[in-house]
Amino acid sequence: MDKQSKEIDLRDDAVCVMRPDEVLSKRREIAFNVAKGKLIDSGGKIETVMQTAEAFGRGLFEDFIKKESEYWTMEKWVKPVVENIFNPMGTAVNFTKLTDRKLKSLVFKWPLQEESSEADMASLFTYGFLRGMFLSAFPDGEILMESAMTKDSPMIEFTFKIRATDEDKLERERVKKIFNIDAKNLKNKND
């Protein structure tokens, strides 16, 4: 961890997981199923999953986060994201501030991973929806995926940057290439 690192002051640094809110969980479930359906319909185009997840994230930002601030900083973004999105969805996530413009997150409980047997699909969707929520506030930013969840572990790490470098801007394409989801196999599983 960076020397300058410190935990963001959010409810005494504790992550509070509430009982999942049914409406928000249902919304997430529908969006995830739509992303799967689009992937199958498109014959395996990962881009469709990414676009669906990003649009879902932008929608969440619009409905649950946007009203919280007119000028965004990392802190101002994290607070409503945790309180209005992650907690009601039953997601446990820890945010660590690296600098004013850089943040790290570690998700360690994620109902999507528990419910879904497709860890790759869940990782991709999680990246996309976080990206949609983050870029809505910071259009010049980017999220870097540091690790992905597996079938048995929901651990997934991201680095959030308010100002993306040229290299960072290629992260979305890199993430798309990492995951190779077989649409036919997914279709068979879902039939």
Add this chain to the structure above:
Amino acid sequence: MTDNEFISTGIEKLDKLLEGGIPRGFTTLILGTPGSSIEILSKQLATVGDVLYFTTEETKDEVLETMGRFGWNPPEINFIDMASKYSQSVLTGEQKRVSIYEQRSKLKLKELIKIGSSGMPPTTKGEEDFLAILSNKIKTAASKKIIINSLDFFLSQYSQDEVIRTIHAAKISNLQNRGALFIIMTRGIHGDVFERKMEGIADCVLELEVLQKGSTFERFLSVKKMRNYAKKIGIARYAIDSDGFVLEMIERIM
């Protein structure tokens, strides 16, 4: 009202359900979920009339290939192939980066110091503004039938407010043009509030639904809204065969 005041959808029974087609100047929102074959409907709409077709998820060739499989040979379609533009923009960005690395690797240390680079040399950012392209093309379109397939692409890259503003402008242009504007959108990912807003803007709302009954699926197309034509509200069961959409049973609600 004469036939000339309606624009055919390209699906005979859908025109019948709508009692003639889509009234000129109307903006139609088509909502559907994956599995509802909404992408086939969007292509079939393009088989009749002078069409401007925005394709965001499939390239022009892919759209034409699917149309060919159904035996549709549309006479006039002007494609705005955003899917290809988008892929190209991503590839160009990557290529630019690769060439910068190649260039840097050939430079000597002194030259590197000279250009004062401590990290990456600056690159020019010149990404396409797809929403601006959409707005501009609709404004200047001569085509009477405009299909946007789909709004999801824009909503993954722009804020909902920006998209709504563009759609409002497109609606006005379409009204002045006395054409038919079709907007395809996936149900369930953009939030209820946004869906309600879009339904409010649209003059006509069509929804494709898939219901699972035991081991079979039943598909329904419903006309949920038709401004000033309440009696056109109805529902029809549909199937997809080798000719495309087949509306089977029509039931009027009002």
